[in-house]
Amino acid sequence: MSLERVSIYVHIPFCARRCAYCDFNTYAWRGGIVRDTLEAIRLSVENVDEPGDIVVPTIFFGGGTPSFPDPELIVRILDAIRSRFRVLPDAEVSVEVNPGTADRARYSLLRQAGFNRLSMGVQAFDDRLLKALGRIHTANEALRAYETARQVGFENINIDLMFALPDQNIQQWQKTLRTAVSLQPEHISCYALTVEPGTPFFRMHQEGLLNLPDEETDLRMYRYAIRALTRAGYEHYEISNFARPGYRCRHNMVYWRNEEYLGFGPGAVSYRRGVRWKAISNPRRFVQAVRNGSSLVEEQECLDANASLGETIMLMLRLRDGVDVPAVEARYGVRLAERYARQIGKLQRLRLLEVTPDRWRITAKGLPVANSICAEFLA
Numbered sequence: 001m002s003l004e005r006v007s008i009y010v011h012i013p014f015c016a017r018r019c020a021y022c023d024f025n026t027y028a029w030r031g032g033i034v035r036d037t038l039e040a041i042r043l044s045v046e047n048v049d050e051p052g053d054i055v056v057p058t059i060f061f062g063g064g065t066p067s068f069p070d071p072e073l074i075v076r077i078l079d080a081i082r083s084r085f086r087v088l089p090d091a092e093v094s095v096e097v098n099p100g101t102a103d104r105a106r107y108s109l110l111r112q113a114g115f116n117r118l119s120m121g122v123q124a125f126d127d128r129l130l131k132a133l134g135r136i137h138t139a140n141e142a143l144r145a146y147e148t149a150r151q152v153g154f155e156n157i158n159i160d161l162m163f164a165l166p167d168q169n170i171q172q173w174q175k176t177l178r179t180a181v182s183l184q185p186e187h188i189s190c191y192a193l194t195v196e197p198g199t200p201f202f203r204m205h206q207e208g209l210l211n212l213p214d215e216e217t218d219l220r221m222y223r224y225a226i227r228a229l230t231r232a233g234y235e236h237y238e239i240s241n242f243a244r245p246g247y248r249c250r251h252n253m254v255y256w257r258n259e260e261y262l263g264f265g266p267g268a269v270s271y272r273r274g275v276r277w278k279a280i281s282n283p284r285r286f287v288q289a290v291r292n293g294s295s296l297v298e299e300q301e302c303l304d305a306n307a308s309l310g311e312t313i314m315l316m317l318r319l320r321d322g323v324d325v326p327a328v329e330a331r332y333g334v335r336l337a338e339r340y341a342r343q344i345g346k347l348q349r350l351r352l353l354e355v356t357p358d359r360w361r362i363t364a365k366g367l368p369v370a371n372s373i374c375a376e377f378l379a
């Protein structure tokens, strides 16, 4: 029996309060549904059919806010994963935390239970901006949460930051980056705010109430982040992600290489053997389906080799190492230069893509329009 490497994602769809920009599948938590959902997630792990041929290199608990009022329930899910799957001894086991719902006992329990990487949603070290975003913590609370995480033994910490925020200027962004760097986390993510339909920010934007930085400022902020973080010793290894050597997020690398993963929890996505499916998003319906033993699949899509290849190129282009041409050719049995001659010809002419026989990489000029470049390969 050959073993397959399959990562695991667990979605905890609850937060203390929803942030004004958030379009994730998450709900402000109330009462028994939280406990019921976490129990149902654990049961859905225990009920997995025949996981014997799977080894698990990475696990990621995201959300939502898994740094939860009752972390025991999170630990029970992790224990269920360990007893149902062969988790590799050196597996990366991450948990997302919100600095507003964290304390020493909680962090300590998560660390003791085997979580070895913490991803902290800080977004900005600026109280006015945090308030505008609807975050439940202050900059000082984020600093304290970070210190606490270190003290209880987390040696691999990511800090999530956002830029191009309403009324944010370049100096504020520089200060946020300086503070983040001064903490010396192993990993920093920097995402530009996107205003998503259905969010309070979207409505405010339509009513002209959101004073967003213009495109040029947005670009300056992004370029500044690249300069400042690489100068501070971080590798810019993905469009929005920076890591100290040896600390790339192994779980996200699975996504960017279009490798396989199983998702547990409401709305969690899985991708295995060319099929992608999404679990029921609504927590109540998810719990009901687990209790009834009925299907948890809300949506399913079968990807043929061509669609899968296009997605692999698109995702790998996000990596600064770019597309590993020989590896992708071996995986799909195609000559990439022939299959994508039109796209690479055009992108090379525009100096957006650097092409060698072994690698395709987005150039520095191409980075600000990376999403459009990646989309070229989906057609």
Ligand code: SF4
Pocket: 014, 015, 017, 018, 019, 022, 023, 024, 026, 063, 064, 065, 098, 121
């Ligand atoms: S904490 Fe994260 S998941 Fe929860 S509402 Fe805010 S942005 Fe969304």
